[in-house]
Amino acid sequence: MKKQFIYIFGLTALFMTLSCHKAKKSIKDYYPVVETRAATITDDGDVIVEAQITSDGDQQLEYIGFCMDTLPDPNMMSNQVIIEELSGGNFTTKYDNISTLLPYHSFDPNKTYYFRSWATNGNGYSYGNTISLTNIKSAPVVPTCTLNTNQLNGSPYTIVTAPYNSSNNTWDFQAQSQFYGTLYFKFGSKMRSKVFTTINHQTPNENQVYVGFNSSEFLQSGSKVYVQETSPNNYEITICNAPYTLNSSTSYVNTRFVCPL
Amino acid sequence: MKKIVVIILLLNFFTAFSQVALKVIYVRPTGPMGMVVKPAIGGEVFFKAFEEDQDENFIPRFGIGFIKFATRLDTFPVTGVITSNTTTVTPGYITYSKFNMAYFFGGVEYRIKLHKKLYLSPGIDINVGSKSISYQAKYPLISDQGYSGGSAYIGIRPRIGLDFFITEDIVVFSEATRNMNLVVKEAFIAHNDYGIGLRINF
Incomplete structure (x- = not known):
């Protein structure tokens, strides 16, 4: 009886001690x-956060994950x-300058934004x-050509209308030229300081733009459209030597103008 | 008549358990409990059977204990998860306002004489007790609730002790105990305790 008790006690004590989670x-x-x-x-004015x-x-x-706020x-x-x-x-993650995540839809360079990481396990979180950033904006866009403002191939023009087409999720506007008629711009994503690439159809994707003029001409795919946001919702647009086809021959567009939206 | 029989049986029972002991314990929580509560001081009162032959024998005992805990944090961060079209993780919290344990125990020890007045006494107890807890828990966008209540548990605790007989009727003793729940999943009572006490024969 004594031996059995000692064995049971010893085994129990050993098991309990080994299972002890200090x-x-x-x-x-x-x-x-x-x-x-x-x-x-x-350079695009996005913020990449690493943890x-x-x-x-x-x-x-x-x-x-991550979280972000102005507080x-x-x-x-x-x-x-x-x-x-x-x-x-x-x-890591990227907070886009243009994002549905942001209630402001774009970073305000005059505000301070706070970023921090977090993690959870079975006990809690x-x-x-926290890292703060201010003056969040894209790098200046530098066109490859130098042109006078508000001119198209040397011909002056003015902006006619500039509505945001929310149903198509595109940013459209028109520029009226004295000699070249109306220039149509259709951006596939919100205009921001960035180099957009021309596409030869009217359903541009993100970072693409369709540029058409008159009723049938349009810029060929692959040209660069330099967009610089000079102030909130004010842009300077430059196109350098972008080709288009007119009467089976190739012509070029050089233009620089200021576009209020 | 029935009442008289019960009283006589109880008197015989308590006469058999004619040592009363008071023990102060230092409780060190382990496992999940160790995350929530700090080490605490508790107390036990128990009765032991008295045997004439004190050399080597099995001695049963039973008693009660109480421990009042304080939590390690005022507020514990906890996480809620909302899963619909997307997943959202919400930062919640739990605040405890009460965390106590009270228990009955009964067991047996085997006394081994080491020296004239010194005995080693390994033993095992079975505990039956309850935790009494009150807390407020909030999970943003999910729930905000308070709770006050208790839950019962059955535990087992091996122990080892040293008894020193100051006189034949007065003993000072020390014990180390490992407390575990018998129901594996409910492990929120696991702790070690180290106690010293005084035992008197009456």
Whole structure:
């Protein structure tokens, strides 16, 4: 009886001791540890944010992501981005300058934006440090030619109408030229400081633009349209030596004008 | 008549358990409990059977204990998830206002004489008790609720102790105990405790 008791006690004590999951000294060790490494502005005026997970905590990671706001220490749900993949503990995202995520639809260079990472595991969540950025805007667009403003192949013209066509999700406007008639612009994404590429049909994709004039001519695909946002919703547009076909021969468009929308 | 029989049986029972002990314990939570509550001080009162032959024997005992815990954080960050067309992770919190444990235990130890007045006493107890918890939990866009209540548990605890007989009737003792829940999934009572106490024969 004595021996059996000692065996049972010994085995029970051994099992219990081995199964003992000692409490961690710091409560922070139960939660993930994440660090917001960098937030950089691209030439397009987007923001790329990078972060790193340095510890999963006491439980397996569940979600990782970023948040952003104009208030310091943004809440996890502010412009939340959930990241699907980790690469060696690192993860990254891009906040587009033009994005449905942003309630402002574009970054205001006069405001300060705060970015931070977050991570969750079975115990809860934790935030990384916050990085702030201001003066978020795209790099200046430099055309390859120098032209006088408000002229088309040397001929002056004015902007006739400039509506945003929300049903097609395109940005359309027209410029009336004294000698060349009406120039039609149809951008496949919101106008911003960027180099757009011409396309020869009227359903341009993002970063493309259809430029047509009169009723049948249009710029050939592949030319560059330089758009510089000079102030919110005010743009300077330059086209350098872009070819089009007229009466079976090739002609070229050189134009630079200011476009209020 | 029935009442008299019950009283006599109880008197015989308590006469058999003629040692009363008071123990103060230092509780170190482990596992999930260790994340939530700090180490705490608790107390136990128990009765032990008294045997004339004190050299080596099995000695049963039973008693009650109580531990009042304080949480490690005022507010614990917790996560909610909303899954519809897209997934949204929401930052919530839990705040505890009460976290106590009370329990009955009964068990047996095997006393081994080490020296004239010194005994080693390994043992095992079965606990039956309850946790009493109150908290407020909020998960933004999901729920905001309070809870106050308890849950019962059945636990087992192996222990090892040293008894020193100051006199034949007065003993000081120390014990180390590992407490676990018998129902594996409900493991929110796991803790170790280290106690010292005084036992008196009456």
